[in-house]
Amino acid sequence: MKKFYLTTPIYYVNSEPHIGSAYTTIIGDIIARYKRLIGYDVFYLTGTDEHGQKIMQAAKKREIEPKQLCDELSEKFSQLWKDLKITNDYFIRTTDPKHMKTVQLFVSKMLENGDIYKGIYKGWYCIPCETYWNEDETEQIEGKHICPTCGRELNFVEEENYFFRLSKYTEPLLKHFKENPDFVEPDFRRNEMLKILESGLKDLSITRTTFDWGIPMPNDPNHVIYVWVDALINYISAIGYGSDQEKFEKWWPADLHLIGKEINRFHSLIWPAMLMSVGLPLPKKIFAHGWLTVNGQKISKSLGNAIDPREFVKKYGNDVVRYYLARDIVFGKDGDFSEENLVHRLNSDLANDYGNLLHRTIAMVVKNFDSIIPEPNNIQEIDEKLIKEYFEVKEKYLEYMESYKLTNALETIWEYIRYINKYFDENKPWVLAKEGNKGRLSTVLYNTLEAFLKVATLLIPFMPYSSEEVFNRLGQERNFQKILNEWNTIKPTTKAVHGKPLFNKIDLKKFEKIAVKKEEKKEEHGVLISIDDFKKLDLRTAKIIEAQKIEKSEKLLKLIVDLGKLGKRQIVAGIAKFYSPEELIGKKIVVVYNLKPAKLMGIESQGMLLAAKINDKLSILTVDKDIEPGAKIS
Secondary structure: OOEEEEEOOOEEOOOOOOHHHHHHHHHHHHHHHHHHHOOOEEEEEEEEEOOOHHHHHHHHHHOOOHHHHHHHHHHHHHHHHHHOOOOOOEEEEOOOHHHHHHHHHHHHHHHHOOOEEEEEEEEEEEOOOOEEEOHHHOEEEOOEEEOOOOOOEOEEEEEEEEEEOHHHHHHHHHHHHHHOOOOEEOHHHHHHHHHHHHHOOOOEEOEEOOOOOOOEEOOEEEEEEOHHHHHHOHHHHOOOOOOOHHHHHHHOOOOEEEEEHHHHHHHHHHHHHHHHHHOOOOOOOEEEEOOEEEOOEEOOOOOOOOOOHHHHHHHHOHHHHHHHHHHHOOOOOOEEEOHHHHHHHHHHHHHHHHHHHHHHHHHHHHHHHOOEOOOOOOOOHHHHHHHHHHHHHHHHHHHHHHOOOHHHHHHHHHHHHHHHHHHHHHHOHHHHHHHOOHHHHHHHHHHHHHHHHHHHHHOOOOOHHHHHHHHHHHOOOOOHHHHHHOOOOOOOOOEOOOOOOOOOOOOOOOOOOHHHHHHHHHHHHOOOOOHHHHHOOOEEEEEEEEEEEOOOOOOOEEEEEEOHHHOEEEEEEOOOOOOOHHHHOOOEEEEEOOOOOEEEOOEEEOOEEOEEEEOOEEEEOEOOOOOOOOOEEO
């Protein structure tokens, strides 16, 4: 059984996932399902990147430990992939002890091979991108050095670092690129990397000493390993490098690294050089896709378009979102996620062309053959053309899928769907039924369903759940190889089930975009919740009996509150700039009693007090009349 090892980038946990971060993972899932469909043993890897200065700063801003921040956000990515029914075989975290040990092993081998040395780094560093830039690579605006990737201001850094002799691998990499023209795709991304190589690579700083949230350098724990070196090694730590040689040898080298274009240099130049340093084979292919915008805008929380993909799935269905992403956005190029275009594809392609064909064909089987799929007979030239057309479509589909031209593969399938519709209409089965020509009618209905079953099989990678429904309605076994490679695979006398349409059309007169709807509600009411949502909160009165400042924190106070019969609790609150500990003693406040405990600055908080804030003013909510602590608020 041939193997296929596929990876996504591991996602940086400085913010919550959105439709943009889901795009690569969904495309990866389409490819993984395709490879399984045609008989490959697949290992599909994704995960989260959890070290670096940006994570440490984000955690400090929230006054929690970096690991707590990583735990929270990594779980959100992991849960999102489950909700989107992603079939990844493993989810790696760079804070996993096994991964951290593998990183130190890998770097130790680079040291042993003489490819790492100590020196002084002077240059520009982008904290959001976690990227070093040379002077000639930066942009300068009004005297400030700007990151060429994200457009933010760079910080000048001067510190003792360890360096990787990246320059040593300029010529070996050039040779590899020339001997393997498909190593990096699309070709315009490959050409970008070739230009960098031809100008010569510079040695890379691979440690930092100004912060400690990272993996310690072997034998020199005052240095932490550069987050990108740490992150890239996940592709081999996940499959047993240094711990499970048999598993590692089975899966490595990776067949495909899926990445966004902004991290192409790390994957196409630095990662291969690192692998050369320790004597490991290079991945077979790196595919750098473009950026995703939403309704023409860059994805941003401030613009209100950083929408959770589950919002789209909830409204339109998982298969619809998957289909739209692959059909409308050419993989490899920049693309725009337009909700209007998604609805158009749903109504036109899925409801009209695809779902309606199955619906009306089964309806005729139910009406004319008591739901039993009839046996074909008296094959005519028009039937043979339908069959011939399928096998030509299948070959085109396989060719496109192997080259990751997903949009082309879907367009080819839809050409055949339109052809099946034409075949159905030209044969006029409703006329055959009216004339009592059961022999010809049975052939037309059988061939239409046989062609439809083949389409559903080809669509399994893109729309697995609607394809599963087609198999259920036609009562067919999941013998995919037989279905793909032979005709007449539907067993006559099988009972067909007539159900609801596979896809429901959206009424354009009532259509309302998810993003617009959420923004309007936010302006008018904030986020609207139901009474059932409100009932989930357990609000109680409490009396503050102790209060003290938390060392090294300017805004946190530690409070001990009395909840009467419910006992006492410790609450950490960010109100130190507005209240002194002394003036809080004795106040009767309102707290969220059933809030999950959390650690802030390493101190556990067992609830939350309620406060109102506007601009630079804050006031805690207190009880108007005397009432016992612990009273429930409703």
